[in-house]
Amino acid sequence: MKDLLVLNGRLIDPANGVDAPRDLLLRDGRVAAVEAPGALAALESASEVIDAAGLIVAPGLVDIHVHLREPGQTYKETIATGTAAAAAGGFTSVIAMPNTVPVNDTVEKLAWMLDAARGSVVKLFAMPAATMGSMGSTLTDFDALRSAGAVGFTDDGKPVLEDHVMRAALIAAARAEVPVSQHAEDTRLTGGCSMNAGPMAFRLGLRGMPVEAEARIVERDIQLLREIERAEGLRPHLHVQHVSTARAMEAIRKAKQEGLHVTCEVAPHHFALTEDAIGDYDTHAKMNPPLRVEADRAAVVEALLDGTADCIATDHAPHAAFEKEQEFERAPNGITGLETALGVAMRVLHRDRGLSLSRLISLMSTTPAAIAALPGRGSLAVGHFGDAVIFDAGEEWSYDARTTRSKSRNTPFDGAKMLGRVKATICEGRLVYHC
């Protein structure tokens, strides 16, 4: 493979404290050199060159929460199409959730998913199920799955609800040195619900999911961390997925102050939108956890700004048109998100709230790579993987869902204003997307 030279860009690499004009040399899939402009000029003739003048060069984005639907629901998405959408959104690593059909709960299924034959365009990782079939009762084989490449465990789509099962999962994950990634929803409070509880749900005649449904599980899990630290001498890592409420975020803030090992993610739709986006029953604004009220949105934005929220994750959840063109209560939860995450984050967090580019890249690359302990990712230090995103931080554009690389178009951001456009995505030294 030819060397790849990225010249004249503004390189932002939060892991190494770099924000300066730097040229980047990628060789054999790795970062070979990061140098001041001009220092690599001698290599130009022998390399493929990308001119990044006026552009940001950053470590490739990392999404620790995507649904790629393969195996079993390939009419919604495949590993190939989902990761093509990831590349178009600037992501170079994604972590596939286990709620495929069948559920990813064995070494064989994990190996099948991670096999190169699936045609992943970017680096694919997976979090297998915490319990067999994600049924919430019997733990999967954490050690064997860890050895086969698991980067965490989750029953995403559902919570690990029972106290003793979650306790056992946290202990097994602590021993395997990976996080348990929890979909925090007390499903005993959300049966038949399809949006956030409150006046809007009342007016629309829809049953609402109360804030307590999320907060109670987060608070319960934090209590389990305390007990396990005390009783077992272990230090489990709880990762809370898609935090949507001020109350759950407050619980996480306190747990961090207490010194417990808790991390969390926020999805772009939860920091950009409120339940008002449902309008007159727009199923593209239906997901779980649901869009909340402005006070909750403001709280998760604050958490992203002050560091309580560790990272941004899309919860990319493709569904076919016929599934979303249904009665609101019958339509499935979830929206696509890989192609819109950067543009929405740049608009809402960087432009509107002044979050620095370095902090934003940290939220979308450095920290998520660290949460899932993805070796050699989320940094452009020499020797790390040659994963980079090159984007124009000033370009304003509108997202057009018809142009998506995903198989599905179920997004509330169709036609929405975006800031910051991906020009090229490089994964392990290969150009996997450019426009």
Place this chain on the structure above:
Amino acid sequence: MSESRYAPGSLLSVAHLSVGEVSKILGETARIEAMAQAERSRILSGRRIALLFYESSTRTRTSFELAAKSLGATTTLVSDKSSSIEKGESLKDTGLTLRALGAECIILRHSCSGAPFVLARETGLPVLNAGDGMHEHPSQALLDLRTMLTRLRGAGHATTVDGRTLDGVTVVITGDILHSRVARSNAMLLPRMGARVILCGPEKLLPESALGLGPGVEIERDFDRALRQAQVAMMLRIQRERLAGLELDLGDYISRYQLHGERLAASAPKVVVMHPGPMIRGLEISDEVADGPQSAIEEQVYHGLAVRSGLLARALGAGGFEREAL
């Protein structure tokens, strides 16, 4: 709300109607009502209307059907229990099929809140919401408005409204507000004519979030105190089928919220009693009140037929609603 996304003549929510449009519907309703049958049956002569019912109904279905026929339209009834819906056909495809068969308007009753919005978006046809889940029942609110105006102001005063027509009128809606689409449509419509709406019921059937229905809506848990302020008392059915898990003590409910003769005489001797039906006699309302002189319950059914004639003419741009050619 963005009613422009829907075919003109649709009625999905009372929130889509301006006060001026409400007034026009009432005016046209009265005009059609006064017509000789021969003239009336020319209004929708040769037009095709489909009734699509995913839930059982007596009053709403029959009155829409009779209204359509009296205007000269051809109607067809599709119900979930005797159609391809049973085989899993989607609402979208059912709507497209009806459109392909020539339906120019669909009247939809559905157990899911918001279903009429899906049907209107997917077919582009005018859709009349005949009750969707716990959401709305707009034609019921309009017929209730006409019933109130007729009772309180006289027949000649039910032909026009403005933002002050119901000034000084307090309407108490009592019972299972949580599950009631009738309560939501009335609570959103009546305050815009100047009425004060008091919602009454126990916390389990009336959460505080109901105040979000809009300005002019209040909550009063004490039924007698609410009744003493009321000109209209609208009683709602306790939807037994939806009470699972709510642990409602029916004996206690009856003693606190049933409208019976003694309570009526003591707290509201002149109030107009209404009920959208179906009633459960002996639960939310007693026999003597349902059949008594203050009851307007049968008049509501009559006004339902009249108002639905007006709504059908509007849906198809006929009668006084003929759209000017561009």
